[in-house]
Amino acid sequence: MQSNGMLEDRAHDVYRQALATLEACGVPFLVGGAFALESYTGLVRRTKDLDLFVRSADRHRLMDALGRAGFQTEWRFTHWLGKAWQGEYSVDVIFNSGNGLCVVDDLWFEHAMPSVVLGHSVKVVPAEEMLWSKAFVMERHRYDGGDIAHLLRARVHLMDWARLLRRFNVHWRVLFSHVLLFGYIYPAHRLRVPEWFMQEMLRRITLDMQSLPSDPRVCQGTLLSWSQYLVDMDPGGYEDARHPPRGSLTWAETRHMTQVLTQEMNAP
Incomplete structure (x- = not known):
């Protein structure tokens, strides 16, 4: 039986091959998922996939490059996600979110953070866009609230809160719910959330309480x-x-x- 270390080495070899392939072909991409979270928080989590975020216009070039490098490829969901894999280890090619709200656009790349992942100099998904996309993952079998709380603990004072609000737009209640939980999970850090943001959330809640729902169905x-x-x-x-x-x-x-x-x- 292979040890966890041997399995992790094999997974990392696959991910390194993918990163080297994409660096060589010149398709712009960002690293997300567990590796990006580690870059921001220092928390290490074993994973069987490497999340790569790409503009929609570049997604076919990226998948073609992985296919030529020996990966099996499949467009699992045409509006959201492609997969490239070797054995049990996969690379997720992401250009949107499953609910269609979080499209990867130029701002993801403009605000991306330089990092080193598995020995490769890359850029990782901006903390704000990572929070935005993870905030809507509330499945029975998967809930990304813990990742968001850890991300806020590490970056709350550095977040571009105005950009976060613009990203969530009419779905600002989802953002507010995670910020409230952050203050509950880490009481000592709740005052690090900007006061103007909390006041704006309370203003919107107050207005909501004074008006009828605009979309009851x-x-x-x-x-x-x-x-x-x-x-x-x-x-x-x-x-x-x-x-x-x-x-x-x-x-x-x-x-x-x-x-x-x-x-x-x-x-x-």
Whole structure:
């Protein structure tokens, strides 16, 4: 039986090959996931995949380069995610989020942080965009709130809070919920959140309490979990916020995502 160290060495060899391949082909990319979180927080977590973020316009070039380097490739979800793998170790090629909200754009690259990952000089996803994309991951089997709390503990005083608010836009309640939990998890750090931000959140909550809901038939739970709110989408029920005019995903995209993820969740 192989030791954890040997398995980790094999995984890192695969990831190093991927990084070297992409550096050679010149496709701009950012490292995210566990390696980016480690760059910001110092917390090390074993992972069986390497998350690479890329502009949508560059995603095919990046996947083609990995394919030529000997990786098997697949567009797992056409609106969000491609996979390249060798054995049990994979590289996730990400250009959006599963809910369609967090598109990788030029600002990701403009604010990216230089780092060293597995001996390669790379840029990692900006802390603000990492928080933005992780904030909507609230599945029964996966919740990224712990990553966000650790990221805030390390970077709360350096965050561009105005850019964070612009990123979340009408979904500012999601950001506020994580900031409130941060103050609960780390009471000694709660005052490091800018006072103007907290006052702005309270102002918005107060205004909400004084007005009727503008969209009473929508359920935004599907932006947080692809599975736990499907029961609310029964005929005659709520409208799915992932679809136009509120969201950007088509019925075909959400139906395919539900089928694939349900199969994986139910697999033995």
